[in-house]
Amino acid sequence: MSEINLELNSIVMRFGGNQAVDHVSFSVVEPQLIGMIGPNGAGKTTLTNVMSGMLKPTNGTIYLNGRRIDGHPPYDVVRAGLGRTFQITRALGRMTVMENMLVPGLAIRPRARQADIEARAHEILDLLTIDHLTNELSRALSGGQRKLLELGRLLMLDPAVIILDEPFAGVHPRLQETIYSYIHRVHEDGKAIILISHNMGAVFELSQRLIVLNNGALIADGEPQAVKSDPAVIEAYLGEDE
Amino acid sequence: MGLLLRIEEAVDAGIGRRRLGYALLALIVVYFLWFPNDTTQSNYAKTVFISGFFYAIMSSSWALLAGIAGQFSFGHMAFMGIGAYVAGLAARDGFAFLTPESVSSVGAIFIGTLVAGLVGLVIGWLLLRLRSAYLALFTIAFSELFRIVMLTEYDYTGGSNGLSLRPLLQIADVDTARQVEYYLMFALLIVCLLALYWVANSPVGLFLRAMREDEDAASALGVNVVRYKILVFVFTSMIVGLAGGIFYSDIGSERIIPEQLEILQMSLIIAYAVIGGMESLIGAAAGAFIARYLLEATREVVITLPFGLTMADGADAFVWEPGAWRYALFGLVMVLTLRFMRNGLLYPIITWFSGRDIVMKETVAKRESDEDHAARLEAGDE
Numbered sequence: 001m002s003e004i005n006l007e008l009n010s011i012v013m014r015f016g017g018n019q020a021v022d023h024v025s026f027s028v029v030e031p032q033l034i035g036m037i038g039p040n041g042a043g044k045t046t047l048t049n050v051m052s053g054m055l056k057p058t059n060g061t062i063y064l065n066g067r068r069i070d071g072h073p074p075y076d077v078v079r080a081g082l083g084r085t086f087q088i089t090r091a092l093g094r095m096t097v098m099e100n101m102l103v104p105g106l107a108i109r110p111r112a113r114q115a116d117i118e119a120r121a122h123e124i125l126d127l128l129t130i131d132h133l134t135n136e137l138s139r140a141l142s143g144g145q146r147k148l149l150e151l152g153r154l155l156m157l158d159p160a161v162i163i164l165d166e167p168f169a170g171v172h173p174r175l176q177e178t179i180y181s182y183i184h185r186v187h188e189d190g191k192a193i194i195l196i197s198h199n200m201g202a203v204f205e206l207s208q209r210l211i212v213l214n215n216g217a218l219i220a221d222g223e224p225q226a227v228k229s230d231p232a233v234i235e236a237y238l239g240e241d242e
Numbered sequence: 243m244g245l246l247l248r249i250e251e252a253v254d255a256g257i258g259r260r261r262l263g264y265a266l267l268a269l270i271v272v273y274f275l276w277f278p279n280d281t282t283q284s285n286y287a288k289t290v291f292i293s294g295f296f297y298a299i300m301s302s303s304w305a306l307l308a309g310i311a312g313q314f315s316f317g318h319m320a321f322m323g324i325g326a327y328v329a330g331l332a333a334r335d336g337f338a339f340l341t342p343e344s345v346s347s348v349g350a351i352f353i354g355t356l357v358a359g360l361v362g363l364v365i366g367w368l369l370l371r372l373r374s375a376y377l378a379l380f381t382i383a384f385s386e387l388f389r390i391v392m393l394t395e396y397d398y399t400g401g402s403n404g405l406s407l408r409p410l411l412q413i414a415d416v417d418t419a420r421q422v423e424y425y426l427m428f429a430l431l432i433v434c435l436l437a438l439y440w441v442a443n444s445p446v447g448l449f450l451r452a453m454r455e456d457e458d459a460a461s462a463l464g465v466n467v468v469r470y471k472i473l474v475f476v477f478t479s480m481i482v483g484l485a486g487g488i489f490y491s492d493i494g495s496e497r498i499i500p501e502q503l504e505i506l507q508m509s510l511i512i513a514y515a516v517i518g519g520m521e522s523l524i525g526a527a528a529g530a531f532i533a534r535y536l537l538e539a540t541r542e543v544v545i546t547l548p549f550g551l552t553m554a555d556g557a558d559a560f561v562w563e564p565g566a567w568r569y570a571l572f573g574l575v576m577v578l579t580l581r582f583m584r585n586g587l588l589y590p591i592i593t594w595f596s597g598r599d600i601v602m603k604e605t606v607a608k609r610e611s612d613e614d615h616a617a618r619l620e621a622g623d624e
């Protein structure tokens with residue numbers, strides 16, 4: 001089990017006058033499965049972008065296992081041990097499924113033998129039920145298969161903390177089950193997972209801890225059952241169709 | 243069609259496509275090695291080939307930069323020019339602490355190559371945050387700036403008359419000289435292609451393609467996009483800087499002129515690569531060579547009339563000097579290529595020999611929708 005100590009201190013992300021993330025602080029110190037919810041536009045993706053290094057926060061600091069990672073480019077953050085998927089999948093379209101897997105594999109372990117990395121890739125693709133598509137260009141994959149590929153690529157990085165931004169969105173229910181078992185499996189491997197989803201059923205079933213964002217601010221953080229009955233959370237979701 | 247299929251089957255059952263491809267490639271190399279010994283060929287024909295090799299280097303290295311790494315740069319000719327001009331200046335006026343006498347032709351070319359690489363480093367760094375159209379605009383501006391400086395600083399550069407480099411070879415006999423020049427340029431092309439392929443087939447090549455597909459995604463997957471973007475600019479700039487230094491050291495041409503650095507010339511490099519296949523290094527090289535050859539061969543089109551027919555003026559042949567129309571025709575070919583064969587005219591041939599089209603056919607058969615995939619999983623669960 002890898003060491004985990006992620007710490008966000010008062011993260012602020014402003015776009016012009018729009019405060020998309022508003023003084024968010026929390027920490028992750030064990031391989032928990034954490035659900036992150038909040039209405040549309042609450043700032044979940046923006047916070048993910050800040051944590052993964054795609055955005056430099058206007059204010060605040062982030063430490064991962066003692067290393068400061070805020071404002072560092074994504075390829076450094078990934079090496080520090082934090083990886084993420086994209087809400088809108090970003091397959092490397094004109095590269096094959098295997099090449100999509102090799103890119104992170106070789107980027108992180110340049111000295112490893114390519115055959116070993118390929119073997120690992122096959123294991124992961126098999127787990128995700130897309131091993132038969134190894135030589136397919138990733139742009140030819142179906143929507144759900146692309147989501148699966150993105151989850152697979154992420155594992156090649158072997159990060160200690162992974163953020164999944166809407167992994168179930170638009171995916172066939174049967175493939176969602178595959179993603180479920182993936183999440184269980186990865187969690188059992190001792191990784192911390194932050195699961196962002198509008199699928200409340202999945203979030204409540206999977207999460208050991210729940211973080212709620214609203215208008216960029218963290219309004220609740222704790223046991224799912226306690227958070228569910230928190231008046232501030234009920235207030236935030238009032239009028240939502242959930 | 244039936245015959246072609248039969249041939250395909252025979253090849254697959256026998257020697258195999260890949261090996262046949264390599265065999266053909268070896269034959270082509272042998273032909274080029276033999277060519278200067280063909281006594282029926284003039285020195286002029288050798289000159290055309292030498293320039294073909296030079297442009298093959300230009301287009302194939304641009305293919306790595308633009309086709310594989312996705313950096314659609316218009317600065318490629320300028321980097322070539324930097325290599326040539328710096329080599330010329332180093333040999334004539336000396337360089338930093340070196341006196342002109344102490345700089346040999348080879349030394350001058352070496353300095354030119356290094357400077358091209360250094361400028362590539364700076365430009366690569368400046369381009370880090372620029373994408374697509376902005377990158378193209380920036381490199382056009384850089385290229386024009388360089389050309390205009392070369393044109394206006396005539397005290398140093400000779401202005402529009404150009405700059406002579408110190409000749410690389412001292413061979414009195416013209417025929418021998420041409421022969422050696424030919425082999426030198428051909429060897430340079432082979433070395434450059436090997437270097438380009440080595441990079442393209444290494445993990446670096448994989449990272450460059452990932453950056454081309456989606457720079458942010460590549461970065462999130464651990465690819466140091468800053469390092470590789472700069473690296474590809476330095477590498478390709480040094481290749482064309484070297485090629486420029488050698489070509490203009492009286493190998494293919496005895497002086498570098500600013501006209502060579504015009505956007506039109508750069509566009510031709512791009513056109514050769516596009517026609518041959520931007521994402522294939524050998525395709526781009528072949529495209530450039532063939533295009534140069536055809537442009538040369540069509541300076542004057544002579545069609546001997548059959549059946550004893552004569553033209554109005556009594557001549558027995560139709561003679562047409564297309565002049566600049568060749569380029570217009572050529573532009574048309576490029577437009578049609580882009581419209582109907584995005585991967586270049588040579589792409590089908592290259593994929594066939596590599597056997598990639600077999601893999602593609604197999605995988606297309608495996609394509610499925612989310613529903614099909616789910617149904618297959620359901621069936622497997624029982």
Ligand SMILES: Nc1ncnc2c1ncn2[C@@H]1O[C@H](COP(=O)(O)OP(=O)(O)OP(=O)(O)O)[C@@H](O)[C@H]1O
Nearest residue numbers: 015018020038039040041042043044045046047087
């Ligand atoms: N690059 C940007 N520039 C300006 N505003 C932005 C940018 N990215 C996000 N925002 C704004 O930040 C706010 C938070 O958006 P974000 O995408 O993080 O929400 P979210 O919680 O992920 O929503 P959803 O559930 O719909 O995915 C929104 O008001 C959005 O318009």
Ligand SMILES: [Mg+2]
Nearest residue numbers: 044045046087
């Ligand atoms: Mg979002």
